[in-house]
Amino acid sequence: MKSKYVTVVIPVYNERDNIIVLKDAIHQVFSQLNYQYYILFVDDGSSDGTSNILYTISCLDECVGFISLSRNFGHQAALKAGLDMASGDCVISMDGDMQHPPSLLPSLLEQWENGYDVVNTIRQDNSSNHSFKKTSSRLFYKVINSISDFEIKAGSADFRLMSRKVVDIICSLNENDPFFRGLVNWVGFSQTYVVYTAQERFSGSSKYSIKKMFQLAVRGITSFSVRPLYIAIYPGMLISILSLLYIPYALYSYLTGTAQPGWTSLIVTVAFFSGLQLMLLGIIGLYLGKVISESKSRPVYIIKESNLIKKTAVR
Incomplete structure (x- = not known):
């Protein structure tokens, strides 16, 4: 009997061509696992018809649901919306562009079953990633770790598993401008890391411009350090x-x-x-x-x- 229940939260913004591929890949993974599961997409004000596709899929597939936000609030806000609405014994958050491989889900669940409340991931960039993005990412983590009271490992992303009690605590925090990579480290509990290699986007281009990366860096620094x-x-x-x-x-x-x-x-x-x-x-x-x-x-x-x-x- 499948007793434990997992919700997969996926914030998306203009990812209409990636949704079905990602949904099918997650279905394929969980078909080999002994878990109940639910896929919760959060449409962050997309303008390419993403919400229409999500509505159709959610009507046809009882394992898929969606939330559509009134405008583009940003990735962190969309992630919070998904966490607030997620049920289950644990919640997995991941991006909707296939760069977070669904094949890693069993490893995250295995570490959770071993007793960890938070299973983070560490990204290893593939050779096709731009050198500027690699350099700026390393610089971001170096700066934020040098001025913060805790460490965020280089390569961390919002691809992680959190137990029910951690999700409840995260959702109870009234952060107007949340930065989850810092919040998850801040709350503590038993945490571990799983390394993965970043895949190519299935379709489309990254929504993280230089401006958005800079805004994320400022948010992280000012949220967790004076x-x-x-x-x-x-x-x-x-x-x-x-x-x-x-x-x-x-x-x-x-x-x-x-x-x-x-x-x-x-x-x-x-x-x-x-x-x-x-x-x-x-x-x-x-x-x-x-x-x-x-x-x-x-x-x-x-x-x-x-x-x-x-x-x-x-x-």
């Missing part, structure tokens, strides 16, 4: 010390009559200090903006429509 605020203090302290050292020289030049008015030095000094102040104010502004955003208590996402089959045997 060290940038401390870092912002150091340049001010250093410049204050240097300015104190400059006072004796200025007095000596004045008393000896060697001081000459200089337009260039004045402009350089003003430009330098102006740029520094703007940088420091920008860092402080990021944190202040997050405080204001949290204080508004707006929902992370808004559901436009859904087609879900509730399972009563679990949760």
Whole structure:
């Protein structure tokens, strides 16, 4: 008898050509496993007809359901929507472009059965990935680990398994701007890692532009560390010390009559200090903006429509 129940949460954005292929691949994997399962797609405001395909599939396949958001809220918000609605003894999250291989699902479930509450994955890039993306990814993890109070392993992604109790805790956190790679590490519990090789996209192109990758990096850094605020203090302290050292020289030049008015030095000094102040104010502004955003208590996402089959045997 299939007693344990698994929900697979898949946020998608303009992935109409990948949905059926991914659904069939997951069906094929679970047909060899002794689990009940449910595939929950979250359409993050797609404009290519993705929601229509999901509606049709969910009507024909009782193992598939979908949530459609009112607009594009972003991958992390769509993932939260899926986690909030997911039932089951454990929840697996993965992307909808086939780069997270469904063939890895048995390994994740095996580690869960061994007693781990969180089974993360570590991506090994294939040779076709652009060197810029590899370099920027390594730099992101190096920076965030250097200024955070915990470590996020390089190559981590939102392809993981979480037990029911971990999902419940994650969903109870009222984060207006969630960053799940950090949150999952922050909550603790017994965690392990499974290594996989990233596959090629089945269809389409990546939705993560340089701008979105930068936004994700800023979200991760400002969500889990206040060290940038401390870092912002150091340049001010250093410049204050240097300015104190400059006072004796200025007095000596004045008393000896060697001081000459200089337009260039004045402009350089003003430009330098102006740029520094703007940088420091920008860092402080990021944190202040997050405080204001949290204080508004707006929902992370808004559901436009859904087609879900509730399972009563679990949760």
